[in-house]
Each structure stands twice: as C-alpha cells, then as structure tokens.
Amino acid sequence: MSIKKVSVVGAGTMGNGIAHVFALKGFQVNLVDITSEFVDKAFLTISKNLDRQVKKETIKEEDKTNALNNITKVVGVENTPVDSDLVIEAIYENKETKIGIFNIIDKLIKADSIFASNTSSISITELSANFRPENFIGMHFMNPVPMMQLVEIIRGYSTTDNTFSIIKELTLKLDKVPVEVYDYPGFISNRILMPMINEAVFALMEGVASAKDIDTVMKLGMNHPMGPLTLADFIGLDVCLAIMEVLYDGFNDTKYRPCPLLKKMVAAKKLGRKTGEGFFKYDK
Numbered sequence: 001m002s003i004k005k006v007s008v009v010g011a012g013t014m015g016n017g018i019a020h021v022f023a024l025k026g027f028q029v030n031l032v033d034i035t036s037e038f039v040d041k042a043f044l045t046i047s048k049n050l051d052r053q054v055k056k057e058t059i060k061e062e063d064k065t066n067a068l069n070n071i072t073k074v075v076g077v078e079n080t081p082v083d084s085d086l087v088i089e090a091i092y093e094n095k096e097t098k099i100g101i102f103n104i105i106d107k108l109i110k111a112d113s114i115f116a117s118n119t120s121s122i123s124i125t126e127l128s129a130n131f132r133p134e135n136f137i138g139m140h141f142m143n144p145v146p147m148m149q150l151v152e153i154i155r156g157y158s159t160t161d162n163t164f165s166i167i168k169e170l171t172l173k174l175d176k177v178p179v180e181v182y183d184y185p186g187f188i189s190n191r192i193l194m195p196m197i198n199e200a201v202f203a204l205m206e207g208v209a210s211a212k213d214i215d216t217v218m219k220l221g222m223n224h225p226m227g228p229l230t231l232a233d234f235i236g237l238d239v240c241l242a243i244m245e246v247l248y249d250g251f252n253d254t255k256y257r258p259c260p261l262l263k264k265m266v267a268a269k270k271l272g273r274k275t276g277e278g279f280f281k282y283d284k
C-alpha cells in the first residue's frame with residue numbers, strides 16, 4: 001500500500017507541525033480541527049514556519065507554495081475524507097477523547113487505511129483495541145516537528161509487520177529517523193526523560209542544589225542542551241506530572257512516583273512557560 005493522502009486530526013502544536021512536514025514532502029494533507037478558527041490559525045502557523053525555512057534557504061519559495069497547496073482545511077472530524085490512506089490523530093492527551101475520535105473515523109474511512117496516534121504516553125494497544133488493531137500504530141513525533149528528526153514508531157500488541165514497515169518507510173520519506181518501539185508505558189523517550197526530570201525535582205525539593213545549579217550540572221556536565229528543570233517548564237509541569245502518573249500506574253513501581261513538589265506546583269498552577277512561572281520565571 002502506498003500512502004498519498006494523509007489526514008491529521010487536531011491542528012494544534014503537533015498537528016500543524018505534522019501537516020507541515022507531510023505537505024512539504026508532496027503528500028495531500030487534510031488538516032482537521034473543531035472550528036475554522038483553529039484550522040485557519042494552524043494554516044497561518046505553517047505558512048509562517050515555511051517562510052522561516054525560505055529565509056534560511058533550506059527550502060525555495062516554490063516549495064512553500066506547493067506545500068500550502070497540498071493542504072486542505074477540514075472543519076469537524078466527521079468531515080475527514082473517506083479516501084485518507086493514513087489518519088494521524090494529534091488531539092490533546094486524553095484517552096477517552098482520543099477513542100471517541102477513532103470511533104467516528106473508523107466508521108467513515110476506507111477499511112484498509114492506517115490509523116496512527118501521536119500520543120506521548122497512552123497505550124497504543126488500549127487505543128486500538130476496538131478499531132482495526134492490526135492497522136493501528138503510534139507515530140510519536142517530537143516538538144517542534146519540522147526541526148526534530150526522531151519519530152518513535154510504537155507497535156501495539158496487534159500491529160502487523162506490514163503496518164510497521166509501511167509507516168517506517170513513510171517516516172524515512174519525511175527525512176526523519178524512525179525507531180521501533182514496543183508498547184510499554186512512556187515508550188522509550190518519556191520512560192527515560194520523565195524520571196530524569198522527576199529526579200531533578202526531588203533534588204530541588206531536598207535542597208541538594210538550587211534550580212539554576214541543577215540545570216547547570218546537566219548542561220555543562222552532561223552536555224544536555226537544556227537543563228531538566230528548564231525543559232520541564234518548556235514541556236509544562238502538568239504534562240510532566242501526567243506522564244509520571246502513567247509510568248507509575250503502568251508499571252506499579254514506586255521508582256516512578258511523582259515528586260510531591262511537582263504535584264504541589266501543578267496544584268498551584270505554576271505550570272512553566274505557559275503560565276509565566278514554573279521552576280523559573282518568564283515574561284508573559
């Protein structure tokens with residue numbers, strides 16, 4: 001099966017990035033969200049991000065024009081085109097809502113198309129149980145999608161080798177690097193990243209060092225581009241906590257217990273950059 005038409009459901013941070021990379025590589029992309037305002041905003045973001053690439057001379061003006069021409073705006077998941085070869089779901093991280101979306105598109109879209117979710121932490125096996133589980137897979141893109149090379153490709157319990165190899169080939173066509181991952185909590189990226197961030201919060205809570213110094217150790221000592229607490233602020237402390245809870249529940253292992261300081265900061269709505277304050281302060 002050759003994938004030509006891709007529908008991206010959810011045109012937020014990740015959805016507009018995913019639509020951007022597919023459209024730039026010549027795929028027909030349907031960009032789907034709840035309202036025309038959301039879809040228009042995503043289209044504008046893609047256009048601005050393409051402009052930046054033109055300025056940097058990584059693409060030509062005509063590449064930008066072609067990419068934008070490859071995108072069709074769609075309002076309402078029930079209007080997702082029937083002939084989509086691949087549907088990538090990128091709505092917010094909530095299992096029930098995601099299952100609701102797949103329930104709608106499963107009844108709409110042709111039987112041999114592939115379903116993918118960009119979830120950061122929800123089990124692909126659980127999401128896919130009722131909807132063509134053999135043709136269901138995780139495509140975990142990284143933020144910002146046009147810049148980041150990695151795509152974790154997550155095999156649910158029933159994902160076939162055929163589905164996996166189609167998605168792996170597709171990822172290579174996007175000039176991204178696919179990594180094959182089996183479906184366990186946090187996949188690889190968050191299973192390793194989030195406990196590191198959580199441990200940095202424990203170190204802060206226990207007064208081992210200041211937030212700035214904890215980040216300096218990891219930046220200068222380990223050559224990380226960003227310290228773990230700065231990164232947590234960037235990701236959002238609520239997102240970090242939710243993923244720690246997925247790890248804790250999924251493994252039933254106390255080594256994944258979320259740090260009480262992380263919980264307290266989320267309760268206080270100090271969520272990082274998006275609220276102007278997390279471990280550090282930001283101009284609003």
Ligand SMILES: NC(=O)c1ccc[n+]([C@@H]2O[C@H](COP(=O)([O-])OP(=O)(O)OC[C@H]3O[C@@H](n4cnc5c(N)ncnc54)[C@H](O)[C@@H]3O)[C@@H](O)[C@H]2O)c1
Pocket residue numbers: 009010011012013014015032033034038076077090091092093094101118119120121140141142143
């Ligand atoms: N932000 C990140 O850094 C990041 C990285 C990797 C993976 N993810 C995962 O990607 C997914 C999306 O995250 P995001 O940060 O882009 O979220 P976001 O909140 O920026 O965007 C979600 C979009 O989905 C839309 N949406 C909600 N319900 C919908 C529906 N019924 N039909 C159509 N559209 C609907 C919203 O209007 C919104 O535009 C999540 O599963 C998240 O865990 C996020």
